Amino acid sequence: MSAETRNYTLKVWRQSGSSAKGEIKTYEMKNVSVGASFLEMFDQLNEQLLANGEDPVAFDHDCREGICGMCSMYINGRPHGPDTGITTCQLHMRTFPDGETIYVEPWRAKPFPVIKDLTVDRGAFDRIIQAGGYVSVNTGNAQDANEILIPKAIADEAMDAAACIGCGACVAACKNASAMLFVSAKVSQLAVLPQGKSESSRRAQNMLAQMDSEGFGACTNTGACSSECPKEISLTHIARLNREYLRNRFTLNDVEEFQPIKKPDYLDFGV
């Protein structure tokens, strides 16, 4: 018994390097298994390209089970494709009817420069985390898990925010290329827990200052980010970020401003 296969026309963004001019190129795909994931279909495309002596398409991927946040394709006008609550690696070809033309583009945002083809530099997210998305932990033995009591509802709220895998779909979906949903999730997961209190007086302001310096846009509350988020992070976290930011700015007894972290030279891909 052979599995059902389908044929597709792919329109893929090809860009040889960060400073090169890119273009959409068309590829015909034959005999793609309906059980293949979108990334497996790209593996098949790359084998085809290699066999023809062409340059394979560069794309990010790692765990291929929807938890690492590496895959980042803008498929048919939507980040991670037409399904909701999943990443590109969890998207299967059975979603696409036979003979469909599929557009595949990289995340488009000024702070996410293309490195090659569909691969973008998401280092801006790492620097936002570096600016305040952490907790200070004392060295020594781990304390007993039940020493700090956290009500279930609050633990759930923190966990919902912590589900963010930092893939950048929110930025890709947002008409303003804003990173507010990402930043809000990373602020929220710590803001609601006692462990996050030590840095909470300046966490939101520092992370926002970093977000702004990276060149992300502002929030228009369209909700596109949350709709496209593979982890379905809620917009309520953005409201919390706004509150935390205002609290930081108007109550922190310190006027010294956070100095945004510069992009390290060794991460300069010639952009």
Place this chain on the structure above:
Amino acid sequence: MSWLSTTLTSSIGRKIVMALTGLFLCTFLIVHLVGNFQLLAGDGGVKFNLYAKFMTTFPLVKALSYGLYAGFALHIIQGLMLIQSNKAARGANNYAYSKPEANSSWTSRSMGLLGMIILLFFVGHMAQFWGQMHFGTMPMVTIDGIEHKDLFKLVSEAFKQPLFVGLYVLSMVALGFHLWHGFQSAFQTLGLNHQKYSPFVEKAGYGFAVVVPIGYAIIPIIMFLS
């Protein structure tokens, strides 16, 4: 820069300016609408002209009007700047194929466009009535032995022309869509999100976005038809 100006020029700060000025302008919409309803008093404009005189001469109202001009200016200038910087954040290449209708409402994505339509209306409206009233030559009318500027005549003449009535009503439609997203969005921006109150704010916003523009639009329509 001082800590305050750094706060107000950050991405959240700029949105907070938009939210606060937007809600402030919503209160103005109510006051202005209540005043406009006097156009329909059927007294040949006596009440309306006396009201117009009061609004342009009473010192407290005059003082408040400067706050209103500032609110308009901040909302417009900040809005235009946000359109520009948000567009720039996308980068040099935009998507060849995008499907935003799959994840967000048209009104939420079109706040800039709707705002521009309202701005065009606002400029015309100010030139036609406000500018005329303050700096132009006005027809005069005598009420109780005192001469008053006859703003009622200016307005009722304008609303005899189908073009003005049409443009006015269209602008109110744009205002309605702008408020549909803007009202609740302002609360979200201010961090005022709560499981108990947000559904109420949302419904109140939708109600406001429908009732207020209809209230405005119905006046020229009635004046045109009568």
